[in-house]
Amino acid sequence: MKPRIGVIGGGVYGAQVIKTFHSSHKEGLVDFVAVCDIKQEVLEEHKNKFGVTGYTDYKEMIAKEQLDGVAIVTPDYLHKEITTYCANQGLHMLVQKPLDTTTAGAKEMVDVANKNNVLMFVDFHKRYDPGHIQLKSDIQSGRLGKIQYGYACMEDKILVPSVWFKSWAQHSSPVWFIGVHFYDLIYWLMESKPVEVYATGIKDKLLSMGIDTYDSIQAKFMFENGASFAVDASWILPNSFTSIVNQQIRVVGSEGMEEVDSQDRGLMAAFSASPSAIQSNPYGKLELDDLMYGGTKLSGYTLESMVHFLKLLRMLKSGTPLESLNGHYPNGEQAVVSTRMCEAVHESVISKKIVSLGL
Numbered sequence: 001m002k003p004r005i006g007v008i009g010g011g012v013y014g015a016q017v018i019k020t021f022h023s024s025h026k027e028g029l030v031d032f033v034a035v036c037d038i039k040q041e042v043l044e045e046h047k048n049k050f051g052v053t054g055y056t057d058y059k060e061m062i063a064k065e066q067l068d069g070v071a072i073v074t075p076d077y078l079h080k081e082i083t084t085y086c087a088n089q090g091l092h093m094l095v096q097k098p099l100d101t102t103t104a105g106a107k108e109m110v111d112v113a114n115k116n117n118v119l120m121f122v123d124f125h126k127r128y129d130p131g132h133i134q135l136k137s138d139i140q141s142g143r144l145g146k147i148q149y150g151y152a153c154m155e156d157k158i159l160v161p162s163v164w165f166k167s168w169a170q171h172s173s174p175v176w177f178i179g180v181h182f183y184d185l186i187y188w189l190m191e192s193k194p195v196e197v198y199a200t201g202i203k204d205k206l207l208s209m210g211i212d213t214y215d216s217i218q219a220k221f222m223f224e225n226g227a228s229f230a231v232d233a234s235w236i237l238p239n240s241f242t243s244i245v246n247q248q249i250r251v252v253g254s255e256g257m258e259e260v261d262s263q264d265r266g267l268m269a270a271f272s273a274s275p276s277a278i279q280s281n282p283y284g285k286l287e288l289d290d291l292m293y294g295g296t297k298l299s300g301y302t303l304e305s306m307v308h309f310l311k312l313l314r315m316l317k318s319g320t321p322l323e324s325l326n327g328h329y330p331n332g333e334q335a336v337v338s339t340r341m342c343e344a345v346h347e348s349v350i351s352k353k354i355v356s357l358g359l
């Protein structure tokens with residue numbers, strides 16, 4: 001029997017999740033049956049396009065649809081309440097990053113998932129980027145020697161906080177929204193706990209536009225294994241930048257160095273109708289015309305992560321014990337670490353001091 005799944009939150013990223021689930025439904029992997037959003041107009045669009053039932057109340061959707069799993073794609077600060085309810089209903093969950101915006105809240109969410117023996121898969125798709133997988137293999141095999149330091153950045157165009165989700169950008173920051181991706185990535189790569197952080201941040205441009213949040217935050221983490229990592233997160237790149245997001249990582253060890261540029265991957269186009277050239281990340285997401293069978297074909301690591309959740313859901317439905325999946329997906333306990341990294345970074349920005357993570 002195929003798992004029955006639904007999505008809670010059909011906004012900008014929810015639309016990507018919905019597209020991916022619909023594609024997996026067409027391929028026969030799952031039964032994608034319902035979407036919930038508090039905005040009727042958002043629901044109408046998805047109902048018409050994907051033939052799912054729409055709900056404005058997720059509790060009603062869960063009561064009526066006999067779901068096995070849900071994706072929670074609401075704004076960050078709303079994950080906790082919905083996740084807690086879903087876990088108590090025995091549903092497996094794909095939760096968007098960050099798990100929560102407080103470490104205490106994230107821990108409570110993990111506890112409730114454990115108590116109910118349900119899957120809590122956090123959508124850290126940077127772990128699925130082939131460049132990052134190669135980097136991890138090279139670190140694990142010792143080809144880079146002992147890791148000494150690294151650098152990463154993730155930067156969005158200003159379009160993201162000022163237009164796409166202007167309504168809740170003031171509840172977030174470039175660290176909670178995008179930095180967390182690379183915080184999780186460096187923790188996953190290092191396989192060592194971050195112990196201390198020092199960070200600086202600037203509130204200027206967005207504040208002048210009436211959005212009270214940081215423009216950029218620069219953090220330096222020290223890890224238990226002696227390595228240090230600097231990570232810059234910002235969301236004020238000009239709208240003329242060639243991609244929505246700029247992202248890179250480099251790692252230096254005693255026996256080698258390795259760099260992954262996840263922005264400039266060699267696919268560029270320019271059109272008279274566009275204000276700038278466009279660079280795409282073909283490893284991240286592609287929606288291609290399927291020249292063999294017609295329709296659209298989706299591919300890329302952002303989708304792979306979601307499809308991995310669906311595959312685990314199928315395994316659970318066919319009787320695989322949850323404990324046997326441990327270590328095979330980005331889980332809630334690991335997301336508590338990246339949540340604490342974000343929280344400690346903000347503490348350091350405010351206190352102007354080195355902050356101990358206490359993990």
Ligand SMILES: NC(=O)c1ccc[n+]([C@@H]2O[C@H](COP(=O)([O-])OP(=O)(O)OC[C@H]3O[C@@H](n4cnc5c(N)ncnc54)[C@H](O)[C@@H]3O)[C@@H](O)[C@H]2O)c1
Nearest residue numbers: 009010011012013014036037038073074075076096097165
């Ligand atoms: N994995 C990624 O790369 C990635 C990228 C972008 C966003 N995200 C994450 O996805 C989540 C959503 O971000 P977004 O950019 O789509 O935001 P958004 O504001 O575009 O969409 C959020 C949607 O949730 C709906 N919503 C709010 N409360 C609800 C409730 N109680 N029940 C049902 N629906 C509700 C809103 O009406 C809205 O349509 C965030 O946690 C964000 O950090 C992840």
